[in-house]
Amino acid sequence: MTERGLLIVLSGPSGVGKGTVRKAIFDSGEIDFEYSISMTTRQKRAGEEDGVDYFFRSKEVFEQLIEDGGLLEYAEYVGNYYGTPLEYVEQTLSSGKDVFLEIEVNGAKQVREKMPEGIFIFLTPPDIMELKSRILNRGTEKIALVEQRLEKAVEEIKMMDHYDYAVVNDKVENAVTKIKHIIESEHLKVPRVINRYKKIVEEM
Numbered sequence: 001m002t003e004r005g006l007l008i009v010l011s012g013p014s015g016v017g018k019g020t021v022r023k024a025i026f027d028s029g030e031i032d033f034e035y036s037i038s039m040t041t042r043q044k045r046a047g048e049e050d051g052v053d054y055f056f057r058s059k060e061v062f063e064q065l066i067e068d069g070g071l072l073e074y075a076e077y078v079g080n081y082y083g084t085p086l087e088y089v090e091q092t093l094s095s096g097k098d099v100f101l102e103i104e105v106n107g108a109k110q111v112r113e114k115m116p117e118g119i120f121i122f123l124t125p126p127d128i129m130e131l132k133s134r135i136l137n138r139g140t141e142k143i144a145l146v147e148q149r150l151e152k153a154v155e156e157i158k159m160m161d162h163y164d165y166a167v168v169n170d171k172v173e174n175a176v177t178k179i180k181h182i183i184e185s186e187h188l189k190v191p192r193v194i195n196r197y198k199k200i201v202e203e204m
């Protein structure tokens, strides 16, 4: 039997740098994982592509998928739905590959309940003013939305104690190094290593 892949969940407030850090880990080429593309009802931003950044869908399509049980988790975030399609996650983990989710905190909580064997990593900003300046610098949100996202961030940071690891995103390289170490250490945990040996013995 193929050993199930690891489920890695990276969460944290909007604008903290989740997308930047995830892309940097992926681009380093040192860690192998499949990124689960989320579905959302929010408007596509300039430069975003359907099926790459998100599956951009209508509210009706999204709500139908909720009803059909097609989402591992979902959340409403500043007026839009965001969710993780279940089938892709399940098939990829079953095929032995690691899956990486980059989601907000309410979704991460649901995943923790359904798949407690996952690794839950919380990415934190060095401080709240730095978070504000990152959201402003990114320039993707209107000022009222920036305020809403910041208010939400304060609530989100309080949920840190539901996670296995907390990583400060001071410099992207630092956060990337730490997260790579976390993933590598998880692969070295004895129960996983024993499973690998069992597989070799079975095949002998």
Ligand SMILES: Nc1nc2c(ncn2[C@@H]2O[C@H](COP(=O)(O)OP(=O)(O)O)[C@@H](O)[C@H]2O)c(=O)[nH]1
Pocket (backbone or CB within 6 Å): 012, 013, 014, 015, 018, 019, 038, 039, 042, 073, 074, 075, 077, 082, 083, 084, 102, 103, 104, 105, 106, 107, 108
């Ligand atoms: N629960 C959940 N949150 C998601 C999902 N995909 C993205 N998010 C989160 O939703 C929030 C808003 O995403 P977005 O509008 O793309 O803003 P950005 O991540 O700040 O660029 C962010 O915290 C995302 O990490 C998902 O599938 N499920």
Ligand SMILES: Nc1ncnc2c1ncn2[C@@H]1O[C@H](COP(=O)(O)OP(=O)(O)O)[C@@H](O)[C@H]1O
Pocket (backbone or CB within 6 Å): 012, 013, 014, 015, 016, 017, 018, 019, 020, 021, 134, 135, 137, 138, 169, 170, 171, 172
């Ligand atoms: N360590 C960092 N130092 C400075 N700026 C950063 C850092 N990480 C990310 N950023 C910038 O902050 C903004 C938000 O990052 P992004 O990855 O979109 O966040 P999230 O996916 O958490 O919403 C982007 O403009 C990004 O370039």
